[in-house]
């Protein structure tokens with residue numbers, strides 16, 4: 177059996193898997209198509225402000241946190257304040273996030289408040305498993321009678337899962353994720369790049385090799401992996417969020433550079449996996465998509481408004497710099513987002529600007545930098561009732577997969593990291 181493992185994709189999943197494999201004695205090489213490692217966890221430095229790709233928070237009790245701890249990666253940062261604004265019909269109300277704000281809010285009537293006072297504590301200890309066959313909407317219809325409270329709970333589920341499809345998402349997954357979110361989240365100092373850099377440094381220490389700006393275009397296999405093909409040059413757009421593949425400049429008919437390999441881990445999205453193996457592996461998933469407006473301000477016009485959630489609109493607003501170190505002195509880094517339901521058209525940037533107009537009036541006069549990302553894939557796989565995500569081991573011998581769409585554990589980066597570890601363990605068990 178070969179000692180060599182090739183990993184395609186230098187995001188969190190690829191990086192984490194490489195550390196487990198290299199520490200166990202494998203010779204690991206990561207191929208990343210972009211110039212920089214990190215994938216969706218990258219942070220861009222603009223005028224001294226650290227921009228994650230949209231709002232990113234680590235779930236403190238999640239699988240990713242446990243893996244960072246296991247790898248010896250300590251995360252620094254802060255948690256957002258509990259106090260927040262609920263936006264309903266264009267008006268701000270107090271967000272009912274705890275007993276006091278529930279009592280004080282003008283968002284709910286007496287009946288809704290009473291019902292919430294029983295339901296909110298129940299959610300902390302709920303066992304989500306029995307609800308695996310129903311959608312979040314079905315669970316809400318059965319368990320919440322006050323219509324405004326139902327909308328409020330829908331907003332909480334959106335916040336935890338990033339999904340604006342309560343009629344599609346599994347109630348078990350959504351409730352599990354909400355329960356996890358209620359245990360606390362961390363906004364990371366210096367942005368998620370700090371996590372990427374720490375993983376990279378651990379990988380380098382473990383002896384992992386890196387080939388960046390190098391796109392893999394094919395995995396050669398005949399039921400067993402035989403090699404990979406390295407393709408053309410990759411150009412990146414100004415925001416470094418999209419890349420354009422240039423055709424290979426090799427003579428016509430000639431294929432890219434071939435490298436023999438018998439163990440390959442694809443830490444990329446499911447569409448790319450099927451393209452690379454040129455086969456239908458049945459990996460059809462529904463992505464969870466959001467539109468993000470990321471804004472750097474020289475100062476924060478309204479220091480009280482640091483967090484808001486749309487109740488009748490799928491909107492999110494959070495001043496991440498209020499909890500984490502992300503800006504020069506006095507500056508503010510704000511993420512505004514619209515959760516996009518499957519099939520809904522792109523959100524308008526103006527709509528997101530409207531949230532800033534309401535909560536941070538005067539923001540336009542203190543703006544330092546802004547970036548609009550109309551269509552970010554937050555997760556490659558919306559967990560639907562009855563959906564079983566693929567295992568890290570595929571039907572092609574020597575081919576493994578990892579990412580937020582693989583394995584049974586967690587969502588978002590928790591799924592990416594836990595499937596990365598599971599893929600590494602499967603490789604060590606099968607290929608040694």
Ligand SMILES: Cc1cc2nc3c(=O)[nH]c(=O)nc-3n(C[C@H](O)[C@H](O)[C@H](O)COP(=O)(O)OP(=O)(O)OC[C@H]3O[C@@H](n4cnc5c(N)ncnc54)[C@H](O)[C@@H]3O)c2cc1C
Nearest residue numbers: 185187188189209215216230232233391392579588589592
């Ligand atoms: C707006 C937004 C908000 C988010 N918020 C949160 C949050 O609050 N909490 C949370 O836990 N998660 C969050 N996430 C999700 C989190 O960012 C991802 O789960 C995680 O970064 C995924 O890591 P990955 O390595 O699986 O995939 P990716 O980061 O997508 O990495 C895949 C890598 O593979 C490379 N690649 C692809 N094809 C090829 C090829 N052919 N050859 C070579 N390289 C290739 C890509 O360039 C990329 O670097 C958020 C994501 C977004 C977009």
